[in-house]
Amino acid sequence: MELYTPEALITEEEIRERLSFLGKAITKDFDGEELVVICVLKGAFVFCSDLIKKINLPVKLEFISLSSYGDSSNSSGNVRLEMDVATNIEGRNVLVIEDIVDTGLTIKTLMEILKARKPKTLKLASLLFKPTKISHKIEINYLGFEIEDKFVIGYGLDYAGRYRELPYIGILNAGN
């Protein structure tokens, strides 16, 4: 059987500690109010599942899925809603959970779609942020880690559908 263990960039322990911190901050900021958590599929599902366990508030969990088309090296690429949430978010506290903000196009498009539905509050939690690639103005309210411009995998993030199951975040390299 083939075994692979890409080099760790961020360990399980580091992720655990950071999620505890973020969970406490979210719990404090929403002060007992109900939260609609929107997990952006597929990449954010591991981060979302661990983070909601650290949030001490009533949570209603929703899923959303987007797909990008066009030239990925060009920020004018199209983003389309593939699967929508199953609930009305008007007047609700909404927390979007994303895996990584790279150019920012995907999350900017999603936040604009959701904002038009008039939530009471709309916040963003992202596990990772690559500051060197950003080309859209995005406010990340709860950030896991800022990373350099390397392609990362694991903890929900994939390369061609693989590596999502790794319990840590690794850097994809030619040997994997």
Ligand code: IMP
């Ligand atoms: P953006 O629209 O350029 O910000 O791209 C965001 C999306 O690209 C993420 O939700 C991921 O699906 C994917 N992505 C960007 N960088 C990486 C990476 O390093 N590893 C895995 N997926 C990535």
